[in-house]
Amino acid sequence: xxxxxxxxxxxxxxxxxxxxxxxxxxxxxxxxxxxxxxxxxxxxxxxxxxxxxxxxxxxxxxxxxxxxxxxxxxxxxxxxxxxxxxxxxxxxxxxxxxxxxxxxxxxxxxxxxxxxxxxxxxxxxxxxxxxxxxxxxxxxxxxxxxxxxxxxxxxxxxxxxxxxxxxxxxxxxxxxxxxxxxxxxxxxxxxxxxxxxxxxxxxxxxxxxxxxxxxxxxxxxxxxxxxxxxxxxxxxxxxxxxxxxxxxxxxxxxxxxxxxxxxxxxxxxxxxxxxxxxxxxxxxxxxxxxxxxxxxxxxxxxxxxxxxxxxxxxxxxxxxxxxxxxxxxxxxxxxxxxxxxxxxxxxxxxxxxxxxxxxxxxxxxxxxxxxxxxxxxxxxxxxxxxxxxxxxxxxxxxxxxxxxxxxxxxxxxxxxxxxxxxxxxxxxxxxxxxxxxxxxxxxxxxxxxxxxxxxxxx
Amino acid sequence: xxxxxxxxxxxxxxxxxxxxxxxxxxxxxxxxxxxxxxxxxxxxxxxxxxxxxxxxxxxxxxxxxxxxxxxxxxxxxxxxxxxxxxxxxxxxxxxxxxxxxxxxxxxxxxxxxxxxxxxxxxxxxxxxxxxxxxxxxxxxxxxxxxxxxxxxxxxxxxxxxxxxxxxxxxxxxxxxxxxxxxxxxxxxxxxxxxxxxxxxxxxxxxxxxxxxxxxxxxxxxxxxxxxxxxxxxxxxxxxxxxxxxxxxxxxxxxxxxxxxxxxxxxxxxxxxxxxxxxxxxxxxxxxxxxxxxxxxxxxxxxxxxxxxxxxxxxxxxxxxxxxxxxxxxxxxxxxxxxxxxxxxxx
Numbered sequence: 017x018x019x020x021x022x023x024x025x026x027x028x029x030x031x032x033x034x035x036x037x038x039x040x041x042x043x044x045x046x047x048x049x050x051x052x053x054x055x056x057x058x059x060x061x062x063x064x065x066x067x068x069x070x071x072x073x074x075x076x077x078x079x080x081x082x083x084x085x086x087x088x089x090x091x092x093x094x095x096x097x098x099x100x101x102x103x104x105x106x107x108x109x110x111x112x113x114x115x116x117x118x119x120x121x122x123x124x125x126x127x128x129x130x131x132x133x134x135x136x137x138x139x140x141x142x143x144x145x146x147x148x149x150x151x152x153x154x155x156x157x158x159x160x161x162x163x164x165x166x167x168x169x170x171x172x173x174x175x176x177x178x179x180x181x182x183x184x185x186x187x188x189x190x191x192x193x194x195x196x197x198x199x200x201x202x203x204x205x206x207x208x209x210x211x212x213x214x215x216x217x218x219x220x221x222x223x224x225x226x227x228x229x230x231x232x233x234x235x236x237x238x239x240x241x242x243x244x245x246x247x248x249x250x251x252x253x254x255x256x257x258x259x260x261x262x263x264x265x266x267x268x269x270x271x272x273x274x275x276x277x278x279x280x281x282x283x284x285x286x287x288x289x290x291x292x293x294x295x296x297x298x299x300x301x302x303x304x305x306x307x308x309x310x311x312x313x314x315x316x317x318x319x320x321x322x323x324x325x326x327x328x329x330x331x332x333x334x335x336x337x338x339x340x341x342x343x344x345x346x347x348x349x350x351x352x353x354x355x356x357x358x359x360x361x362x363x364x365x366x367x368x369x370x371x372x373x374x375x376x377x378x379x380x381x382x383x384x385x386x387x388x389x390x391x392x393x394x395x396x397x398x399x400x401x402x403x404x405x406x407x408x409x410x411x412x413x414x415x416x417x418x419x420x421x422x423x424x425x426x427x428x429x430x431x432x433x434x435x436x437x438x439x440x441x442x443x444x445x446x447x448x449x450x451x452x453x454x455x456x457x458x459x460x461x462x463x464x465x466x467x468x469x470x471x472x473x474x
Numbered sequence: 475x476x477x478x479x480x481x482x483x484x485x486x487x488x489x490x491x492x493x494x495x496x497x498x499x500x501x502x503x504x505x506x507x508x509x510x511x512x513x514x515x516x517x518x519x520x521x522x523x524x525x526x527x528x529x530x531x532x533x534x535x536x537x538x539x540x541x542x543x544x545x546x547x548x549x550x551x552x553x554x555x556x557x558x559x560x561x562x563x564x565x566x567x568x569x570x571x572x573x574x575x576x577x578x579x580x581x582x583x584x585x586x587x588x589x590x591x592x593x594x595x596x597x598x599x600x601x602x603x604x605x606x607x608x609x610x611x612x613x614x615x616x617x618x619x620x621x622x623x624x625x626x627x628x629x630x631x632x633x634x635x636x637x638x639x640x641x642x643x644x645x646x647x648x649x650x651x652x653x654x655x656x657x658x659x660x661x662x663x664x665x666x667x668x669x670x671x672x673x674x675x676x677x678x679x680x681x682x683x684x685x686x687x688x689x690x691x692x693x694x695x696x697x698x699x700x701x702x703x704x705x706x707x708x709x710x711x712x713x714x715x716x717x718x719x720x721x722x723x724x725x726x727x728x729x730x731x732x733x734x735x736x737x738x739x740x741x742x743x744x745x746x747x748x749x750x751x752x753x754x755x756x757x758x759x760x761x762x763x764x765x766x767x768x769x770x771x772x773x774x775x776x777x778x779x780x781x782x783x784x785x786x787x788x789x790x791x792x793x794x795x796x797x798x799x800x801x802x803x804x805x806x807x808x809x810x811x812x813x814x815x816x817x818x819x820x
Contacts, residue, residue, distance in 0.1 A: 023579045023663055024601040026636060048736055058706065145514045170706045177707040270738075418736055423706060 046414035050398045051424050055080035055225055055336030058173050058422035059315035060184035062218070062333050062345050063166040066159055069093060074119065076108025076455030078432055079168045079343075080336045080425035083108075083455075084155060086164065087130060089116045094130035095155035095166045098455070101135070102126050104430045108455045114139075128152050161207035161349065162214040170423055179422075182208060183275055186311060186319035186331060196267070196279050200307050201322035204329040205349045213358050215365040216347030217374055220452045221334075221382055223389035225316060225342040228334035230413065231385050232318040233280060233310040235259070235287065236406035240380050242300075246324065246372040252306040255289035256298065259406050262286040266412050269313070276420035277313035278412055312413055314420050324373040327351070335453075336425070338433030340393065343453045344382070346374045478531060478562045480507045480523070486570035492558040498531060499553040508570050509553050516540065516555035523564045525551045530562025575668050578603035580638065582662040585654065588725035589718070591644050592690055593654050594629070597664060599636035605666060607632060609675065609697035610775075610803070613668030615640075617649045619657065623667070624650045625814040627694035627777075627803065631701050638666075641693035641726070648813040673777065673803035675701060678710065681771040681799075685714040686759050686786050688778025692716055692726060694803055695777055699733060699740070709739045717745035717759035724751055760786055765793040777803040 044050065061079050063086060069075055074087045076098050085098035085108040098106045100121040110122035118136055120127040125139025133151040138144050156167040158181045167178050182188075187196070189203035198204075205212050221228055231237055235258040241247055247254050260266075265286040267279045281287060291300045308323040320330040333345040348369055352358040391397040403411065427434045433451055435441070441451060449456070449469060459466035480488045480502060492501035499521055502509050511521040516539035525531045526549065533539060533546060537555045551564070580597035588594050599605060605613070612627040626640040645651045675683075675698045683702075687695045695714065702709060714733075718724045724746055731753075734742040743762040745755040755762050760782070774790050776783045783802050790800050 021602070025581055026598065026601045045732065045735065047732070173706040174708075415735070419738055 044398075046411070046418040048418040048421065048424060049226070049414040050395070052226070052417075052421065053224065053339040053395075054425040054427050056315040056417070056421040056423060057082070057425040058167075058169045060158070060165045060167050060179075060181050061315065061335050062163045063095070063157075064164045065216075065218075066162045066164055069164060072113075074108055074111035074113065076106055076457075077343075077453055078337050078455075079166070081338065081427040081431050081434070082155075082168050082425075083431055084166060084168070085111075085119065085455075086157075086166070087111070087113065087119055089130065093157045093159060093164050095157050096128060096130065096133055097153040097155070097171075099152075099430065100124075100126050101150060101152060106455055108457070110458045110461070161209075161212055163207065163347070173423075183273075184313065184315060184317065185275060186313050186317060186329075187269060187275055187277075187279070189321075196281075196311075198309065198321065200283060202327055204319065204321040205327070205351050206329075207331065207347075207349055209349075209351065211351050211353045212349050213352040213361055214347050214349050215362065215369070216331075216345065217370065218333075218343055218345040218453075220337065220450065221342050221344045221385060222340065222450070223342065223385040224339060224392055225334045225336035227388045227392055228342050228344065228381075228385045229312070229316040229318070230410045231381050231388075232320075232332055232334070233312050233409055233413070234406070235280070235282070235310075235409055236404075237381075237384065240384050241377060244377045244380055246377050247302070247306075249372070250306070251302045251304045253291070253300055253302040253304065254306060255291055255300060256293060257290045257406060258282060258287045259290060260286070260408050261288040266409065268412070268416055269311070270416070270420065275313040276416060277311060278409075278416055279311040280309065280409060282309045283307045314417055316417075324348075324369060324377070328369075330373075337453050338451070339427070340389065341433065341451055341453075346378055348374075476530070476558050476561050478502075478558050478564050480509070480564045480566060482508070482566050482568065482570035484569035484571065488570070490558075494557050494559050496557070497554055498556040498558050501558070502553060509566065510568065511554055514554045516552055519552070521553035523551055523553060523566045525549045526563040526565070527561060530560050531556045531558050531564060533557075575670065576603075576605050577665065577667045578605050580664050580666050582658060582660050582664065583637070584660065585658050588641070590722045592723065592725045593642045593644055595626075595640045595642055595654070595658075597638050597640075597666075599638070599666075600663070604635070605638075605668065606635075607669035609701040610673040610694045611669035611671045612673075612694065612803075613638075613666045613670065615650070616665035616667070617653050618662055618664065619653070620649045622649045623665075624648075625670070627671070627673075627697065629693040629696040631697055631704070633700075633704060641690040641696070643690040643813075645813060650813050671803065673775075673801060674698065675775075676773060676801070678773055679705070679708060681710060681773050682769050683710050683712045684763065684768065684772050684774045685712065685716075686763065686774065686776050686778070686782070687714065687716045688759055688782040689718055689723065691776075691778030691782075691803070693777075695775060696726070696729075698775065699737075703733070703737050709737060712737070712740045713743070713763070714740065715743045715745070715759040715762045717747065717757075717762070719747050721746045721749035721751040721754070724754065727751075727753065758782065760789060763789075765789045768793050768795060770794055772799065774800045775802075776800065780804050 057080050063077055069088045071088055076085050083098035084095050086095045098108050102124055105121055105123045107119055107121050112120040112122040118127045127137045129136045133154040135147055135151045137147055153171045156178050158165045165181055188206040238254055239256055265281055269277045309321045311319045316334050318332040323330045328348050328350045331347050335343040350361050352361050454469050456467040456469050459468045475491045475493055478490045488507035490502045490505040490507055492498050509521050512518040519540050531551045534555050534557050539552050539555050541550055579600040583598050584596040586594040609631050612625050614623040614625050616623050628638050629641050630639045644654055685695045727744055730742045734740050745757050745759050745762050747758055772795055776786045787800055
């Protein structure tokens with residue numbers, strides 16, 4: 017035989033290729049969670065505040081490795097995969113829309129139907145046989161409580177299987193009040209309530225989304241907040257730590273037809289607040305109680321009831337952008353039945369909550385997440401970490417997330433942040449723009465030095 | 475109408491009659507010729523072939539294409555912007571059936587004794603080799619130092635390629651059993667031929683799915699369960715009933731418990747026939763199934779020893795499950811000396 021070829025090992029052969037399924041001797045109870053470096057897919061995520069997408073505006077973002085372009089037409093928001101099928105260009109980099117039905121790629125004019133994603137025409141090639149035979153993935157959109165939510169899905173996720181938005185949002189009160197009584201504070205408002213007002217911010221954090229998410233409901237992490245201004249100014253009693261004191265300190269939330277996650281019974285006898293460490297002579301000196309409770313729901317949304325003040329709830333998302341960046345959402349929700357209530361809430365948000373809570377208090381969390389990221393960045397941290405009893409919260413979450421996620425995101429080729437050191441990325445960084453959530457838009461076609469990110473010029 | 479005879483590299487031939495006025499590719503696809511294509515407009519070169527007859531398949535006049543003038547003079551043509559003016563013989567330099575059996579080499583990566591008579595064998599395809607398959611299918615493995623082959627179903631899915639795994643029952647005697655017990659080492663080279671077999675998930679995501687696996691019959695079923703786990707969208711309600719003869723034979727229980735934890739719609743039952751094991755039921759995998767309670771649209775997947783499959787199929791039919799909803803993969807073909815993890819239905 018003349019075509020006999022030598023048999024060689026694959027050059028890419030490596031011992032760390034993760035064997036799938038039965039082989040995985042490393043398989044821990046939450047291996048799927050460990051695999052979800054780029055996040056969980058086929059879930060609802062917040063994409064933009066409603067006010068960030070005006071009528072006829074186009075914006076580009078990235079969630080779980082999926083580039084997404086959004087356009088608002090006649091008030092309604094449409095979302096498509098932001099990667100032209102032709103040569104992979106991001107439509108959002110230079111939005112081109114000739115009518116209210118479509119968006120065109122500014123490079124070669126491939127024109128997609130906003131509603132169906134269908135390739136309706138090609139600007140300079142209207143008779144091409146490719147037209148009407150293919151298109152872009154569409155992402156279902158819902159707007160609630162002043163936030164645009166997008167169902168970020170795999171290309172073949174069936175329309176009929178898209179769950180309601182409420183399945184990926186925190187549990188609601190008072191409908192859950194009997195199941196999770198809260199005698200010490202009023203029922204937490206929900207994004208889906210009628211007269212609710214949502215105020216908040218979102219910004220990009222540099223860490224894996226799981227590190228960020230676990231920080232949010234880690235009952236030992238509150239030590240980092242000991243010296244925060246809002247705590248000291250209010251003389252709050254924020255314990256040094258809160259340790260589990262009972263086997264029912266956490267209740268999994270696994271209803272067939274609803275959100276999946278967990279509730280922590282904080283400030284009941286199931287958790288023990290630690291106010292003093294005699295060995296170190298450290299004591300919490302505050303005198304005003306600041307009771308709160310945390311629950312977390314897939315794909316990673318935190319509800320902090322009764323925080324930062326009565327009648328308010330703080331909701332957070334840690335939306336994966338890449339495997340080392342996430343969009344950190346912090347919103348406060350409050351019932352404001354009258355215009356005056358709304359004005360008062362906005363005033364207090366601007367003067368107190370935003371500077372002292374969402375920034376001051378939670379900036380501390382950004383520091384802490386960054387500090388943890390490198391340890392987990394190559395994946396080994398998940399196997400080397402030394403856990404203690406307060407980590408019951410994180411581990412329960414990892415197990416529930418492994419069970420109830422709707423898919424593990426893998427980075428599709430050709431997206432921002434998959435290649436960590438591309439020349440374009442390096443240029444952006446050298447010009448002072450961190451890798452982020454929003455697309456870099458071409459501001460002036462006649463001037464190459466004109467990229468903008470949400471209006472921030474280069 | 476002129477006819478073009480399309481030859482593929484595997485010797486397959488398709489006769490295509492085409493009207494000179496139409497795109498040849500359209501006529502060829504209509505005739506079932508598996509020509510590769512993408513742009514359908516003369517630019518991507520996917521549908522290129524070589525014409526043998528002057529004046530046969532010609533490039534449509536006035537249509538631009540990516541073929542260079544010299545290539546056209548050389549007989550190269552594009553099916554999508556070609557028109558068939560006279561009979562021709564066309565040659566395509568790829569096989570007509572990409573998923574047909576291939577013969578490839580693979581290196582042994584790991585040999586794990588899962589139980590006293592069961593091994594999990596992990597291999598990696600050699601450089602330049604590839605083997606596509608559907609979860610549930612099997613390959614013939616050539617045993618080093620022997621002319622013989624044995625058939626085994628993959629327990630992993632194509633997503634794990636170039637890695638493949640097999641759950642293999644080791645007998646007291648047999649070429650594969652002797653090899654695994656006495657000689658097998660990491661970095662050994664095995665020859666794999668395949669894939670074969672029609673045992674596979676039918677893709678139904680609405681109806682309840684019942685999987686019954688005896689011993690290493692778990693292998694193709696594990697592959698199918700992993701496939702369903704990775705499927706986009708709602709998962710069907712599933713039951714896996716897995717059993718081994720004795721407690722010492724039992725394997726993969728940790729994995730199955732994890733799988734049940736990770737797939738909320740999967741219920742796993744583990745049985746041993748003789749002896750007891752914590753967390754396992756006593757009896758056969760059939761004993762663990764309540765056949766009377768099965769929904770009439772249940773899909774059943776059976777893999778294991780012939781006796782088990784036969785009994786399961788009878789119980790299913792008696793419970794009103796139509797035969798076309800029962801999929802089976804029979805074990806231990808007679809020509810393999812009692813070895814082999816899978817074989818086509820008799």
